Amino acid sequence: MNKYLLAAHSEFFEELFFGENAQPKPKIQIENVTDAVPHFERLIATMYPQNKELDAECVEGILELADRFLLDSVKNRCVQFLAKSSAKSAVFKLRVAEKYNLDAFKKHILENLTTDDFFGGSKYFDDFTELNKLGSELAKEFSERHKELFGIKNRN
Incomplete structure (x- = not known):
């Protein structure tokens, strides 16, 4: 080299x-x-x-x-x-984006999440493991996006 x-x-x-x-x-x-x-x-x-x-x-x-x-x-x-x-899951990509400070990529992933990303099928257990590795702030953003996609209102 x-x-x-x-x-x-x-x-x-x-x-x-x-x-x-x-x-x-x-x-x-x-x-x-x-x-x-x-x-x-x-x-x-x-x-x-x-x-x-x-x-x-x-x-x-x-x-x-x-x-x-x-x-x-x-x-x-x-x-x-x-x-x-x-073909890696959106949750994997989010974790990697967070870990390596890829803020624009993280934003892109969050904005483009779909309901399919929350029903991982065969990737469910992998996604569950990846979710546990997210930082608290990103986990909150992920949860908010979930609520937004599924029409869940915040309780006040």
Whole structure:
């Protein structure tokens, strides 16, 4: 991998390779990331124009690394994939949008929720798990959208 290419895509790598405290052969520790090595390899491949396609299994891991290493172009590709190509549930997408501070994507998901998103069918248990991972503010927004879609009035 070309360090100039990495530096061109990321402030993190620019500082690592060319910053004040740059070392000739820096080592990068990737902790607390499941399957870090394959996800990092996929992350790098995603940066190239003739890149590998994203898939539902890798997108969150790649997004996590892109966020950590300040690779906005890769983050944007992940968001585009989630928005247009992923069969992941809206609740999953909301959680990911919240976790990685993708506010515009989060707003888009909330605005485009439909009644079908609240009856997950085969994804019900996955959605239930994802709902429990939402922050309290986002869970409240999700609940408000549910009430709006189903015509439920707030009790005063």
